[in-house]
Amino acid sequence: MNDFGPILILMAVSGLICTVMVVGSWVLGPKKLTPYKSSPYECGVAPSGEANERFPIKFYLVAILFVLFDIEVVFLWSWLTVFQSAPLDYQIFTGLAMLVYFAFWILGDWYVLKIGALDWDEAASLAPEKYIDSSLPAFDPSTSLTPERVAVNS
Amino acid sequence: MQSELYTIPSIDWSLVMPFIVVVITGVIGLLIEMFRPKQNNNAIVLVSLAGLAGAFALLIPQLGVTTTTTFAGMVLRDQFGVLLQLIIVAGAFLSLIFSEPYMKQRRIAHGEFYPMALWATSGAMLMVSSDNLLMIFVGLEVLSIALYCLAGLARDEQRSEEAALKYFLLGAFASAFLLYGIAFVYGITGSTSLAVFMETLARAPGINDLTVLFAITLLLVGFGFKTALVPFHQWTPDVYQGAPTNVTAFMSAVSKVAAFGAFARVLEASLPVQEFWMPALIVITILTMTVGNLAALVQKDVKRALGYSSIAHAGYVMVALLAYLQDPAKGSLGTVITYLAIYTFMTIGSFAVLSLTAVNKSEGTRYQDLYGLWNRAPLAAGCLVLFMVSLVGVPPTAGFLGKFQIFQDAMGAGLPLLAIALAINSFVSAYYYLQIVRAVFVDEEGALRVQSAPMNAGLRFALVICAVGVMPILFAPILSQGKQTVTLSKMIESGAFLQRPVASVPLNPEPGEKVEQITPSAPLSTVTGN
Amino acid sequence: MLEVLPIASITRDVPITWFLGLGLAMFILGGIGVVTRRNPVIVFMCIELMLNAVNLTFLTFAAYGGSGINATPGGMAQAMNGQMMVIFVMAVAAAEVAVGLGIIMAIFRQKNDVDLDDMSTLRN
Numbered sequence: 097m098n099d100f101g102p103i104l105i106l107m108a109v110s111g112l113i114c115t116v117m118v119v120g121s122w123v124l125g126p127k128k129l130t131p132y133k134s135s136p137y138e139c140g141v142a143p144s145g146e147a148n149e150r151f152p153i154k155f156y157l158v159a160i161l162f163v164l165f166d167i168e169v170v171f172l173w174s175w176l177t178v179f180q181s182a183p184l185d186y187q188i189f190t191g192l193a194m195l196v197y198f199a200f201w202i203l204g205d206w207y208v209l210k211i212g213a214l215d216w217d218e219a220a221s222l223a224p225e226k227y228i229d230s231s232l233p234a235f236d237p238s239t240s241l242t243p244e245r246v247a248v249n250s
Numbered sequence: 251m252q253s254e255l256y257t258i259p260s261i262d263w264s265l266v267m268p269f270i271v272v273v274i275t276g277v278i279g280l281l282i283e284m285f286r287p288k289q290n291n292n293a294i295v296l297v298s299l300a301g302l303a304g305a306f307a308l309l310i311p312q313l314g315v316t317t318t319t320t321f322a323g324m325v326l327r328d329q330f331g332v333l334l335q336l337i338i339v340a341g342a343f344l345s346l347i348f349s350e351p352y353m354k355q356r357r358i359a360h361g362e363f364y365p366m367a368l369w370a371t372s373g374a375m376l377m378v379s380s381d382n383l384l385m386i387f388v389g390l391e392v393l394s395i396a397l398y399c400l401a402g403l404a405r406d407e408q409r410s411e412e413a414a415l416k417y418f419l420l421g422a423f424a425s426a427f428l429l430y431g432i433a434f435v436y437g438i439t440g441s442t443s444l445a446v447f448m449e450t451l452a453r454a455p456g457i458n459d460l461t462v463l464f465a466i467t468l469l470l471v472g473f474g475f476k477t478a479l480v481p482f483h484q485w486t487p488d489v490y491q492g493a494p495t496n497v498t499a500f501m502s503a504v505s506k507v508a509a510f511g512a513f514a515r516v517l518e519a520s521l522p523v524q525e526f527w528m529p530a531l532i533v534i535t536i537l538t539m540t541v542g543n544l545a546a547l548v549q550k551d552v553k554r555a556l557g558y559s560s561i562a563h564a565g566y567v568m569v570a571l572l573a574y575l576q577d578p579a580k581g582s583l584g585t586v587i588t589y590l591a592i593y594t595f596m597t598i599g600s601f602a603v604l605s606l607t608a609v610n611k612s613e614g615t616r617y618q619d620l621y622g623l624w625n626r627a628p629l630a631a632g633c634l635v636l637f638m639v640s641l642v643g644v645p646p647t648a649g650f651l652g653k654f655q656i657f658q659d660a661m662g663a664g665l666p667l668l669a670i671a672l673a674i675n676s677f678v679s680a681y682y683y684l685q686i687v688r689a690v691f692v693d694e695e696g697a698l699r700v701q702s703a704p705m706n707a708g709l710r711f712a713l714v715i716c717a718v719g720v721m722p723i724l725f726a727p728i729l730s731q732g733k734q735t736v737t738l739s740k741m742i743e744s745g746a747f748l749q750r751p752v753a754s755v756p757l758n759p760e761p762g763e764k765v766e767q768i769t770p771s772a773p774l775s776t777v778t779g780n
Numbered sequence: 781m782l783e784v785l786p787i788a789s790i791t792r793d794v795p796i797t798w799f800l801g802l803g804l805a806m807f808i809l810g811g812i813g814v815v816t817r818r819n820p821v822i823v824f825m826c827i828e829l830m831l832n833a834v835n836l837t838f839l840t841f842a843a844y845g846g847s848g849i850n851a852t853p854g855g856m857a858q859a860m861n862g863q864m865m866v867i868f869v870m871a872v873a874a875a876e877v878a879v880g881l882g883i884i885m886a887i888f889r890q891k892n893d894v895d896l897d898d899m900s901t902l903r904n
Contacts, residue, residue: 426830
């Protein structure tokens, strides 16, 4: 506790000072809000657009890829940590196990690339004929009742 | 000490063979999908069904084999696990076999459905065949993550995606609770093995240790979500309604069986502190049955009503489980297994019939959409009636046998409150099940939508199997054998469910540390004598 | 220059409850976030926070060798049990991220918006 005491005191004091300054200026200062004044300051230019701009959701693909490869390395790294000082038979056994693991991994990657799931613009990777039983009449959107329409009618 | 750390575990591949077969079949299915994406799914369907049948065939000889572990105690084979794996594989088979025509009608015939479903099955199998919390968790997540994807299979439909998102967020939330519980189990015992957990609890002076209570509470919350017990059930109706019907069938059977299998093991391991969780679970069970049935009464959508019905049935299974845990001499895990098997047939059959309502990309599963089904598809309608009657628990059906056995168990084990709640709930539930039956026979005149898909061979097969499955004749011979054990346990010679071998103590203990032999405690061994 | 302390000196000087308390705080904050936020991505980030709290707890127990009633000086195998669990939790969390973001993307493609309060098409 002795070692951390000064740090805690420092944190407490600095937090207190900040709080006092912010709250004090908010309480004491005069508040005259005009629309012009409450608008965000953008280098003197009239603000345009929304403040919390959204970025394309397609970037999530990058996030997905990153996370997956990240985790691949976690397994690899922890395995290698054990591997370097292990006896030979253990190295062979775990090596084979990792090979199986990577086989699955590469298969998954291959599949993802092959069906074009990572294409930036989503392409129709599957032909529609797969969905349709040829023995049935073709789909006609104008005649079919969707559940929503049923709900409205009832 | 260094060399002890590098021990290569001895592996008995026969224990994990069914599991491996299912996984590899999924991989083959994915390869097929990769190389002929624009053609039909017939090859994938055939391979998947063959793989499941193969796994089933590999599991059959394991009935009656003594309890063993392999992979350094990570995989456990006991009768309980093997029987549940059989139910899981059968459930997966039945829900896959009617999927293709349905998915074609809904224009969502993605070939990836089959590998995903197979991997989900493998996760479920793993979950019931281990008493190590690490493996239970991994199996649970393999099952759940595949199911999140499957629930969102209809990518263009808002309802499906919404169901997937709700299932995903609540499932991940529940996983976090479960994991936090596991973390504290690990903190208490230094191991993730349930056998070690049980032994530690039995050795502990009392249950006053807050850590134990905390750990068990978190585990209960986590499994409560997964088995859809009442305070944690909200996701169930939404997901059941929004997911494609074949996925709902799969989920309602496979995921429930797996979750109950793991839950039973966890609860049994925490038997030494049962005075803590037993009262809570009794209340939760009564709530589960009551809320499930009452909420189902006011539903207008059949899938949603069946979702609430599945909550109620989870409550019934809990009654059987609690009866066993309260008094293993009177209750029996066999009852749990039997009821789960019967429930699998009933629920998959019901959803299989409902899959007929999908025509030409649209699907209507309201009560009105079933009007006149009797005239359009007599076989399906007849089967639906049979399943509903069995779900109510009307005497000649297997549903009655199962419920009656649960009732007897609960009375015998000194839980009359649960038994009475079960009986009352069965009467209440009759109302909405019979409403579905009524809808089948109502004239088409007032119907809003009188389409149904043509009958197909896969559906016919699934229906016939399920219809046979709810025939009491399957279970009647077992009933006549003994007065107390109307259960599958009679069929198994060793019969010691959940018996834990010594091998599951932590691998490589410290040199000086004494390893205590874990012998099955009294409640476990009494099952054998029965 | 920072000196990296060996685990033994940390476990000697810092009580276990500090780490457990931090884990609990993270877990509770994550839980609050899950129930109060409306954006599924942020909800999911909160779930990740909860999983990380779990990981911290696992590692704490692994380093300290157990807590209350069965506190033994942690052996190597015992510590590995917890560390192994952490790796699997991370892997599962990553898989959940992939699936979750995929589902969110699918919803975004349909509605051009993701707000949990608008998720109400599934009802009686």
